[in-house]
Amino acid sequence: MSISAAQVKQLREMTGAGMMDCKTALTETGGDLEAAVDWLRKKGISKADKKSGRTAAEGLIGVASQGESAVMVEVNSETDFVARNDAFQDLVRNVASVALSTDGSVEAVAAADYPGTGKSVADSVTDAIATIGENMTLRRSAKLSVSKGTVATYVHNAVADGLGKIGVLVAVETEGSAEAAQNFGRQVAMHVAATSPLALTEAEVDPVAVAREKEIFSDQARQSGKPENIIEKMVEGRLRKFFEEVVLLKQAFVINPDLTVEQALKEAEKEIGAPATISGFLRFALGEGVEREESDFAAEVAAAAKQ
Template identity: 80%
Template sequence: MSISAAQVKELRDMTGAGMMDCKAALKETDGDLEAAVDWLRKKGIAKADKKAGRTAAEGLIGTASQGASAVVVEVNSETDFVARNEAFQEIVRNIAAVALTTDGSTEAVAAATYPGSEKNVADTIKDAIGTIGENMSFRRSAKLTVASGAVATYVHNAVSDNLGKLGVLVGIETTGDAEAARAFARQVAMHVAATNPLALTPEEVDPVAVEREKAIFSDQARASGKPENIIEKMVEGRLRKFYEEVVLLKQSFVINPDLTVEQALKEAEKEIGAPAKLTGFVRMALGEGIEKEDTDFAAEVAAAVKS
């Protein structure tokens, strides 16, 4: 039988499922609306879409590496309980593995085929919502590659191999010993996890952030009543201090605070056996930037009792 657009729209309004899913449900049930709702629920599709409005700020960060490339991904869930679920952890591992086969962009990973399936990552996540029972989302991914050398990975608060609450990638280019380079880059990754630098070099710091700091320093210096030429030197000094705080290469190395990261890199070259250069880093913390809903549990219980 033919299914009208009005029928599809009505089912979509009732369940929140996608247009194609609604059309398939109506075809399978010969246009019976109630049966179509049940068909969607059995498939987990209506359930998934109903849950999709709930905030998913928990979950896991996953990393994977191969050769001179590494990736980090974030997959969110509503609760930390689900993040400890082995099925969820396997999904994050597989998405990280898939990310290695792409350019690492979030869009490319979402569209890539999930291992052992004909579906892409985005659709696999949607199916898993119905199976696991709460809202989940593949939020983002990033990839680092070097021409020669290594990309080290580090996961903080690990719950399993390469899975945790915070992931870092650090790229190091060298023609020397790749494993020695990776070992040093991993130390730098641990440093990045601890200090959260804004940029690798002073030149890469957001100009807006630099101008904001300069304006603050200038106002503070002028308040002291010093002449303009002295103010200029004071601002330069404060700006150097600012870079030491937020620029990776200028920061004191957490492994050896007597050295900056830049100086530690020079020392590491002896072990690596050739000049080495840090090319970039990615630091991904679980849930950063997600506005979590504040829930009043007592109010929820009271509302449930009244209803």
């Protein structure tokens, strides 16, 4: 089959591998991008552990909190210029505020009353499209709550209070000081923004992802020619390291890398004054998982010249 230059370029961006290696990988896997990533990793050519979501949508993440609950919403726009518009920022801020009174689902937020209009959030977004002149969507929303404790929030690349490009919520369950728990939870939220863990605990990591890593580690280990029992121990070690990289509680805490997040939580209990548990976290990065067609300007010009 024919492998396009665009496919090779995309694989290079995902893995950092050379152009010819990328072309060979795509040829060997019939053009399957994910399979090509695995092929390169098995050959030791790529160190990519997972496909990076490419930010392909503009807009803002909005965060709001009240009492023992906090919410995040993502409202997309077509351009970053609109994301800097005061009217758009007010829209996202109000949608986040409204989301606090719902269960946090997109459907519930869209159907909720938008303040001061007598209309739903969905209808108000539609009105904003007409006013601002650009397409917008309430893409997703989520809510975290605790029975006792706090839900800390953090916004990275903030353009205004509670608005930015990355939002994080961290739920800390405790009967101790809510203020101390909030301070620690915010540090963990900053950590999550930086490291983007896949899950809170090992048990919560997607089994498909674990199986995929195990297969790749096994293939890599077999290339060493070592006996099967040694290979098994090598794979166990690699999986342990994998969990340390992607599980929040096992990660080295960015505030103090000498401790894991789990150990840092134990230390924080001294300030909190009671046992504490991180019961959940959420991380939204603007536009993650949304693909946008990228035009090759040079190719467009060349094509136009031939017409």
